[in-house]
Amino acid sequence: MLTLIVLTFALAFITLLMKRFVHSKYVGLITLVPFTLFITFLSYIPKVREGTNVFFKNEWIPSLGISLDLKIDGLSLLFSLLITGIGTLIYLYASSYMRGHVYLHRFFCYLGLFMGAMLGLVLSDNLISLFIFWELTSITSFFLIGFNNENEESRKSALWALSITGLGGFFLLSFGVMMGSITGTYSIQELLGQSEILKNHSAYILLISFLFAAAFTKSAQFPFHFWLPGAMKAPTPVSAYLHSATMVKAGIYLLARFTPVLGGEYEWNTTLQIAGGVTMLYGALHSVFRKDMKSILAYSTVSALGMLVFLLGVGTEKALYAASAFIVVHALYKASLFLITGVVDHSTHTRNINELGGIRHKMPWIAVAGLISALSCAGIPLTFGFIGKELIYEATLHYPLHTIAMILTVTAVVTNVFLTCSGFLVGLKPFFGKLTVRCAEIEKPEAVLWLPPLILAFFSVLFGVLPILADDGFVTALAHAINGKKIDQHLQIWHGVNRALILSGMTIGFGILLYFLFKKFRNPMRLTERFNAISPQNIFTLFVDKFRVFAFIYTRFFQNGYLRVYLMVIVIFVIGLVGYKLFEDVPLHVNTTGLSEFRVYELVVFLIMVVAILFTIRTSSRLTAIAATGVIGYCICLIFVFYGAPDLAMTQFAIDTLTVVLFVFVLFKLPAFLNLSNRAIQFRDAVISIAFGVLISLITLQALVSPADKEISRFYAENAYELAKGKNVVNVILVDFRGFDTLIETIVLSIAAIGVFSLLKYRASDEEISE
Structure with a gap:
């Protein structure tokens, strides 16, 4: 069954590449895709009618309890038949209704992606995979609702739909994570056996609140209903498909799916009735x-x-x-x-x-x-x-x-x-x-x-x-x-x-x-026009406008273009948060008796660092500041060598050298120093710097007297070769044990690189320059 869903997505993308075929007289043949799926689901009616649920096990991330398990029962089967059956008629209808549209191939691509997302949603037997398909329906419906993207109203309607349903997606994810933490499973089938545990749990009200928020936004319940009439800017086949039998009923499906698990309580029934x-x-x-x-x-x-x-x-x-x-x-x-x-x-x-x-x-x-x-x-x-x-x-x-x-x-x-x-x-x-x-x-x-x-x-x-x-x-x-x-x-x-x-x-x-x-x-x-001022859409619009003004003021204050301000905000936040936790929760005990005495060469390196720091903060020459910063970096390299960490010293040496060289290269492209400092600013910066230095010193001294738990380090040392087949423990930690972290860092760097590349390629017009 998972193969059918994957093929649905694949065929949708293939349709995007078959522009000539889609614009030919044979475009009606594309109807065979949903029709084949419809016939497939029809074949499961005898089993489901007998009370047999059909399961398809597909492991994905078993260590996290996340799978792509699929289940066909009475609920998922009916929705699958509606999705594919009405989808077949929509495909047939659109082949004539949309004929001649320059982006017809895109339309069928979006339609196919949406159908695959809906099938994945109603068939999922795992909360996390259900959330993923839920979000895919929101994204693909955004493209369908805003298909006539030259029309401003279409774009606006698509954004409203994505905003409201996307908000519901956040609550659905919160609901899924809470359910998993309470029950220890993300399997919807297994949750059926833990109904009483969930209903008697202290977080029951919060659970159903998250579920209702997700379902109400997707199924256009008051006061979130206004995105659905606005979505009528979409082509008629989209309106017929999304807003009669599929997307808007996804929220109904969600409530129906969890009725046996969470339903029957006073809070559940009363809220839904009202x-x-x-x-x-x-x-x-x-x-x-x-x-x-x-x-x-x-x-x-x-x-x-x-x-x-x-x-x-x-x-x-x-x-x-x-x-x-x-x-x-x-x-x-x-x-x-x-x-x-x-x-x-x-x-x-x-x-x-x-x-x-x-x-x-x-x-x-x-x-x-x-x-x-x-x-x-x-x-x-x-x-x-x-x-x-x-x-x-x-x-x-x-x-x-x-x-x-x-x-x-x-x-x-x-x-x-x-x-x-x-x-x-x-x-x-x-x-x-x-x-x-x-x-x-x-x-x-x-x-x-x-x-x-x-x-x-x-x-x-x-x-x-x-x-x-x-x-x-x-x-x-x-x-x-x-x-x-x-x-x-x-x-x-x-x-x-x-x-x-x-x-x-x-x-x-x-x-x-x-x-x-x-x-x-x-x-x-x-x-009814006299009541427009208090309509939910106007209230939401007013809230969005006010929030936009707040965001502008907030951003202008914090993101003002000065790196020194960004660093100051970060450092103050760290001082406040870490300092509070340190003095509130940690029994502070500093023992200096165990510290080794200063050796002569250590004292010399320390004094060099102090002099370099003074040069850095007092000089008016960028070149002198960069050179002094480089001296500080090399002194840190020597400290690493003194305390038996030559690998860190070599890394620090390479990074510091490269940084100095790069700064020198760009030095002549930068504008002159802006002398914006006064005594008040210097005093403020001095206080922040001293506070931060004292905090780090206290944490370091506290760490020396705190009992060390080496269980994690022993695990890495013992399993680096056995599990990851690597002898370099540091590399194994980065690539295998912290693979997700490294992957996300790589994605962030890639996004930043794309942004820099786009800025470098951008050429402003004369009008933009004059403005």
């Missing part, structure tokens, strides 16, 4: 005030994601089963409506529903797909949406606490009324009624554009008429995975006349009334 309830109401309400089809769908997606979080928060078996079904319901009708919006925009060059109407005559198959998808969104009988909506009402009505059950039910009903209206605004309004002047001359779209949304609409009807196909195929297995144990419940078309059916009928009726009310408004946004 966050999900607020989000679903907020998104549903805002969706009916929009006139742009993609904006309507964006806010209705926010609402649907809130609904899923809400159901996970309710936490009963009925609620988890309802969430399992609604994941599929929403993916089918929302992806279809997004694709339909793209066709309408592609043909009419507008997404404003006030300018659209009667286009069913020009695109009948698109109208059929829109009608079915809107009916499924509304929960009309014989669509899968009807079954999903009844399950939601059953879950809220049967909540154990009667008062809370009523509140939950009212919240769900109001949300579904607004979602019914928004579904009709997108799926019905553009296609029915009188043909507008703008739509009179449009041409019928080609089959590649209307076939994918029609296929999705077909499955909405198929699963609505024959729910056993979805139930036995994946919904029951998904519910089992989320609940952590078997759920004795099944999908049915008819449950008899009960409260859920009555509420469903009321939802449809009020939704239709609301539709006829809002479709007449020309500009309902003016009703």
